[in-house]
Amino acid sequence: MTIQTRRERERAQREQQIVAAARELAETEGWEAVTTRRLAAEIEYSQPVLYSHFKGKTAIMTAVAVQGFEELADEVRVARIAAHGTREAVAAVATAYTGFARKRPALYDAMFTHAVDLPFARPDTPVHLRNGFDEILQAVQPLAADDDPGILAETFWASLHGLAMLERSGRLPADLHGARLDLLISRFAPAAT
């Protein structure tokens, strides 16, 4: 009994090690440096061990992405709660969101460019994946007026995501990030609100 629980604990630990190693490697050297051999060396086990934990490499990347969604939601929540007033909350959320994307590009990539088959926009969407969206929803809800708050949140989210992506790939000059954010907020939360 105890032996078995110890084994399960060790196994769970190792699984976390794998995810952590993948994340760290991706964040320091980019996802193209994350190979199953490299990962195996990092956790000091042989390569096939990875496959007793995950179905494949993409499953490992998905696990990293899920971590990312949790952290992103946390950071956005903290920023939103600290802000006073609707417009400030929206601005705080926007800044936190794009800041996260800029601060952790590899993680953000795992979440939005790679792990494509996560169950989003479905009734069974796990809470971890919904939380980030809910933060945006909370922030922009007062601005909905006649519009559906959900649609509004989706659209605002998409705008933030688009900014993050285009800036990250150098398609938009990075130094004007603040100006773009200001403009976006001015269009969604006009004047004094």
Next chain:
Amino acid sequence: MTIQTRRERERAQREQQIVAAARELAETEGWEAVTTRRLAAEIEYSQPVLYSHFKGKTAIMTAVAVQGFEELADEVRVARIAAHGTREAVAAVATAYTGFARKRPALYDAMFTHAVDLPFARPDTPVHLRNGFDEILQAVQPLAADDDPGILAETFWASLHGLAMLERSGRLPADLHGARLDLLISRFAPAAT
């Protein structure tokens, strides 16, 4: 002389063949199916021939992406010119842009997810890459008010890109695309303009 020109012509043709084959393969089976071997078989030459035309596989993908930028700019231009009034032009541009992304997902991916090292947002950005942006700029310019039109166009572009990407990966329900687009336009081009 004539022989040499014939050779050059054939060579240019073959180069176009390669790009066309890469694009078609990507659009029908996805980019993961586009391998240099597959490509070589498609043009009925051996694999190393590809490398006498392009520096590597990514260069081929970049060539496909450039084609995409030209076509996207064309489609957006046609839509914008056909529209009357500022708001209608903005709506037309938005619909054409997101429609292109939905109609040609592989091509759009090559343009924005893969070919990362295209010279954007720099003084020497080639016209092909600027044209699409300029169409957006033309459309939204009248809405700038006190804001910089360039910043406005960048932000609007980012919103469209974000919508396209999130919808494509199933992170936003596809059937509400129109509602999101309407809302976005209502925020950038309010009421009767």
Next chain:
DNA sequence: GCAGATCGGCTAGCAGCGCTAGGATCGGAG
């Protein structure tokens, strides 16, 4: 306490990838 089943992790290898070295072949020039 010991034989047999079970499980966990390893070594080795497969098919496929992007890319390249080196040789054959073929056309034009002297």
Next chain:
DNA sequence: CTCCGATCCTAGCGCTGCTAGCCGATCTGC
């Protein structure tokens, strides 16, 4: 006719994700 240069191919390198099959350690039943 011979040589030379360009063109294209075969073969192969080092890497990838992934898997088959073995082997030792541990757990189970007698």
